[in-house]
Amino acid sequence: MLYGVGLGPGDPELMTLKAARLIAGAGVIAYPTLAGAESFARAIAAGVIPAAAEEIVMDVPMRVDRAPAQAAYDAGAARIAERLAAGRDVVCLCEGDPFFYGSFMYLFARLSGRFRVEVVPGVSSVNACAAVAGLPLVARNQRLEILAGTLPAAELRDRIVGAEAVAIMKVGRHLGKICTVLDDLGLIGRAVYVERATLANQRVQPLAGMVGDLAPGAAVAVPYFSMILLTKGEDPWL
Amino acid sequence: MLYGVGLGPGDPELMTLKAARLIAGAGVIAYPTLAGAESFARAIAAGVIPAAAEEIVMDVPMRVDRAPAQAAYDAGAARIAERLAAGRDVVCLCEGDPFFYGSFMYLFARLSGRFRVEVVPGVSSVNACAAVAGLPLVARNQRLEILAGTLPAAELRDRIVGAEAVAIMKVGRHLGKICTVLDDLGLIGRAVYVERATLANQRVQPLAGMVGDLAPGAAVAVPYFSMILLTKGEDPWL
Known part of the structure; x- marks a missing residue:
């Protein structure tokens, strides 16, 4: 076997x-x-x-x-x-x-x-990142979209618009592009960045706090084992 | 704590x-x-x-x-x-x-x-259902859409069209509607039905084989702990 x-x-x-x-x-x-x-x-x-x-x-x-x-x-x-x-x-x-x-x-x-x-x-890393970020992902009829950050900006944008919760995998050198898309959609304030979830050197922080470090078009890269989580709208669980 | x-x-x-x-x-x-x-x-x-x-x-x-x-x-x-x-x-x-x-x-x-x-x-049940179905879900730049079968047919249809892989949760009494949507899209032959994954009484079978039992509009229900998995297009992993 x-x-x-x-x-x-x-x-x-x-x-x-x-x-x-x-x-x-x-x-x-x-x-x-x-x-x-x-x-x-x-x-x-x-x-x-x-x-x-x-x-x-x-x-x-x-x-x-x-x-x-x-x-x-x-x-x-x-x-x-x-x-x-x-x-x-x-x-x-x-x-x-x-x-x-x-x-x-x-x-x-x-x-x-x-x-x-x-x-x-x-x-999976999606469930682990949500756990360490203290971020409930989806409940009831909500939809979760799991994407790779490697997708073109226009496609990222279309997919993010349609779901209640989004997990963007493979952030790496695509961080700048992803931040721009989320900023344009007015959603960057709801996004959380998670790196090396559940390891001793894990990092969890609001994505908005990282934008100041990003010059437009700058080739800022984060590790391969990183993810951006986003939830939108009203919490349905109260 | x-x-x-x-x-x-x-x-x-x-x-x-x-x-x-x-x-x-x-x-x-x-x-x-x-x-x-x-x-x-x-x-x-x-x-x-x-x-x-x-x-x-x-x-x-x-x-x-x-x-x-x-x-x-x-x-x-x-x-x-x-x-x-x-x-x-x-x-x-x-x-x-x-x-x-x-x-x-x-x-x-x-x-x-x-x-x-x-x-x-x-x-999560998504990962468990894929494992027992022997169905690799997503690789590389592919997108996974996780939906509830409770959504209206038109919305299910729109979301299924846009992703390389789809997991439909909460099938229950929505089985007939989901089958109709997948059949209209020509995708029912690629869908797998999984019930009670990893339990002794689990059930895994092609969704197409269940359609014959469904009279149009019939209120056929399957258990709450069931899921439909769908992958589309070419396998990128060879």
Whole structure:
């Protein structure tokens, strides 16, 4: 069996009981590293990885050209397939949730036709960011829109207008563009910026407080693991 | 401290380590029951609730008129506030994630101004349904739209058109309307129906297979804990 195991947003205590049990019993674990950096997934799970486990590391380049990353997943999937074909279980570590912007989707696409796969869901970054920001997201008939900050400004704008709550992932170097869109819509005062939620160095602050640092068109970048949350209108929960 | 603790979608093993630790150490726990039914939240956590814990039960009526439910949360919040004011911690149990269509939002609104609150995020039903359906949701620049099936057909239609992936919550008696919208859009063949994800009696099936049972305008209802997931377009993860 191939297990795709969600590890949650970063705090090791936000792993599920099932994730911890599967990792603690694993003979083979697999995980990606991005461009040679330490694996965030492995760091989350480090406390429960058995010392004797074999570790399959996939070094995934981060480039606009997708071919090198695809080749890295091809090679990783081949190594995992060897272990599975030999009758061994493999536990793939995935930060957050495996099917929500997760690297495991690339392995699932390559292996699920040939092998049994079980996906163990994890706490997603959206839920974690809302929790640390103290920001209830949606209730009753409200809609939540989850977007990537990489989208063009006009598309961001259209999507933000239509939902009661918005989570903008992958802020990174798109911070300036996102701030401009929210400012134009008169919504920047309701937006919260969250970085590295649930980790020791997490940061939570009103987005409006960051705008003064942004010269128009300036290439200000924040970490990849950051998010902007926005809720609009009246609170329906009183 | 008031803890709002997410319990995940139903399988007790999908509680986080932190949720299990806080509940196991709790002197006072609180949870809602809906219209007198057994509390789903309590059932998920049952294996870790200490026998000696005091239990504050809020019986919340399910009616279109919101006033009785609001009164139930008012009364529950008052009982919780008494314990907090006496210096005791209270752990509120929430199925799924506390800030994602969760009952805890109603307590948070009533108590967070007066007491310290920590929210422990949980695995949401969206991530759980995708996992059991074997359905990768979103990658790279894709957008995920989370909707309630209670919305009018025209609004459902508009929102479904604009996103690469859609999760429709609260299907219940709105199944027929949702099927009609998806059929009109030519998308019903890509939709998956999931009921009671991660529980022993879970059900996962193509939505198209359910349409034959639906006479036009028929008041067919499925359980409240059901969801329709839809992904469109090409898989970007190969």
